[in-house]
Amino acid sequence: MSASDPALHSSAAREADAGASAQAQALPPEKPSWLGTQAGSPAHGPDAGTTHGRRALRIFLRNPNALAGLFILSLVAIAAIVAPFLYPGDPLAMVGRPFLWPGQDPAFPLGTDSMGRDVLAGILHGTRVSLAVGIAATLLGLVAGVLVGATAGYYGGRIDDALLRIIEICQTLPNFVLVVVLVAITQPTAATISIAIAIVTWPNVARLVRAEFRSIREKDYVMAARSLGYGDAHIIFREILPNGLPPIIVTSSVMVAGAILMESALSFMGLGDPNTVSWGSMIGAGRELIRTAWYLTALPGLAIVLTVLALNMIGDGLNDALNPRFLQER
């Protein structure tokens, strides 16, 4: 085959047609009925035009567990939003007769506690504290963890060694004890509790981000970015971070759940903010009455269980949706 074969160029198309029809007569390939008409259409049909994000969303929305989690979490969020409108007063105020069981008095659907405080009002307002601390602590932990992890993973070498030591030291400290100490030193407010929780959770994020950066740093497109003269900040935030996001997003949903649990534990021990009601403090207050009035611990406990479960289900759903194994083209 060469340029000295002028016949081919002009007659090739005709030849192909002739060949195809001759073949068709010789061996009529029976098309099975389930086949569409697009036999042999190349693979770039189905997914053209969809982005990774949209595909991930589709997988996520097809996952019943994730949807259930999302549903419960939105109920919790709505509760947090409507709480001050439904119960504008102080949820710690004594409003009725003590030890009203749920359903006993229509004015207090979930009953009252030993001091005559409305349990439903307490749970609704507690939602605000739990969500606020959970989200704030996670955001703080994420920012610190991503910055440290990205720096360590991207630069490597001595910087990595030094930062990794710091991460390891922070990880060896017993988490909860550290939080207790930090809160005991400072005023226990939602802000200080969030900061204390962030201080113990950022090392996990930093480790994860560092690992992601170390693997993505070696990718050809990062090499290409360097060879094009891009600056370090540009490469870290525009080239690498978007590609390392999926595991970070998944972790953050579980981190929110962890922070909520930690805040509840603090409040349970009476180390929370004494001026606000929280699920943990409600359980703590009802703890001594568990044999006579178990609903006082069970109801806020159920709120914690549902919220944490919802966040974990969302985390699992995100993991499935964002896992690169399910995105063939990543």
Added chain:
Amino acid sequence: MIQTPPPVLDVRNLWLSFPGHGGDTTAVAGLSFSVRPGQAVALVGESGCGKSSTALAIMQLLPDTARFAGEIRLDGRNIVGLPRKELRAMRGSTAAMIFQEPMTSLNPVHRIGDQIAEALRAHEQLSYKAARARALALLEQVRIPDAARRLDAYPHQLSGGQRQRVMIAMAISGRPKLLIADEPTTALDATIQAQILQLLDELRQELGMGLLLITHDLALVSRWTEDVVVMHHGEKMEQLPAVDLFSNAHHPYTRGLIGASIRLDRSQHYRKRRLPEIRVVHNPDDTYAFSLEQREPARLAPPLLDSHPVLAVKNLVVRYDTPRGPFTAVDDVSLRIAPGETLGLVGESGSGKSTLSKAVMRLVPAHEGRIVFKGEDIGAFSGKDLRRVRRDMQMVFQDPYGSLNPRHTVGEILEGPLAVHEVDDARERRKRVLDMLDRVGLPARSVNRLPHEFSGGQRQRIGIARALILNPSLVVCDEPVSALDVSVQSQILNLLVELKESLNLSYLFISHDLAVVQYISDRVVVMKDAKVVEENDHLHIWTNPRHDYTRALINAVAREQ
């Protein structure tokens, strides 16, 4: 009269499709062929033609969602729809398969002797001792030197070629009547490739088994198989004896493939002629038309050999720190590229050619030596100076999938470099992006698309566009066509030549493929074990190689052809 034995594999009117989001994708459409005992048949075609799907269908290893029609008869028995248990008994004993990646097909935590013994014991009642003895015999059968000691080695202690031999040993452990080899040598170096194929050929004759070789490499087919089935978009284009492949192919697609593939002995050169390109037209009535297109050669000015070189590398040394001490990846290498010249750099994997290219680009640090680019020693440049030089020196990467950020649109990928290098006017940037897309043969609407929406060849065009958008004078091409199909390879090589003509570029072209280097280079440098072993112009290095290693490389390729 000799009676022909019944075929060991008989595929009859096989249809295969996979459900997807936008409807079914047909992978195989009405394919029929057969393999007799002791016969070697090749299934050739480009990626996406359905050859690997066919192999997996024969082993019944496709995902459950795949839909079948037609028959696959193995040793006389139709296996489509057989229960799992019977399929498992059939795998390994009637038909066995080896895969492309010898690096990942072996379990890294088990000794190879145990892995082979395990494969044996899956099909036979054998004591551990007996299985080990058989494993040793198998290792000897696949010609692994010092087999008794190798039995207790872990996969990472073996070379790629040896690992592929272990895979073959496992595949033949059940004495299969059919061995399917899916691109068995694609991941291996040329010299090793020949040895593995030789082994497969000998085993086929020793064991009288049928061999189905799946490959994209036409040269390999003509030497190692008897019959060739050419596939495109799931259909059989034609079937012919392998000896006729290069001389007597009828189908225009086959002839196109042969035209587009570059062979060493043809002494083609880019300054004399362009590579023919296959044009495939998908008609509305779902048929395809094929044609071969060859345009006039580019009019290129000869390289200015006497003027100052664009790039001069002097006594470059690059070392890596490994846990086992420093490893010298590039050892005292010197080379120069004249303006307008293409320097080809050949070597097998591990020869240091990629490290050299990265050191030249200042992506990895050099320990000794000088890198002089346009008269400036850039070896110690940093910050602003380095950025200024990088504008003028760009790189095209091997992997068209890994070298583009999957989360950036093509527009962002191409505009990024302009923004970094202070082209502040957004309209000017836009204009240059569109102009560059046009030059590399991509439509303007590509701007808003993400890389995964493009084919491999198109992605490589995007990679080339990104390298050229800053208007460099030197482009380092690191295996730019090794991941591409033959027909796409010729298009990309032609594009590189066109761009060289219109933009007056110099190339450092790195490849393990001698035929490609021969076509595209003005001068050739051969690297082995971190050193340059030979350097000569493109004519003499092939006809008159002085170094033994160059000769061995050329022989390994020439034997295939």
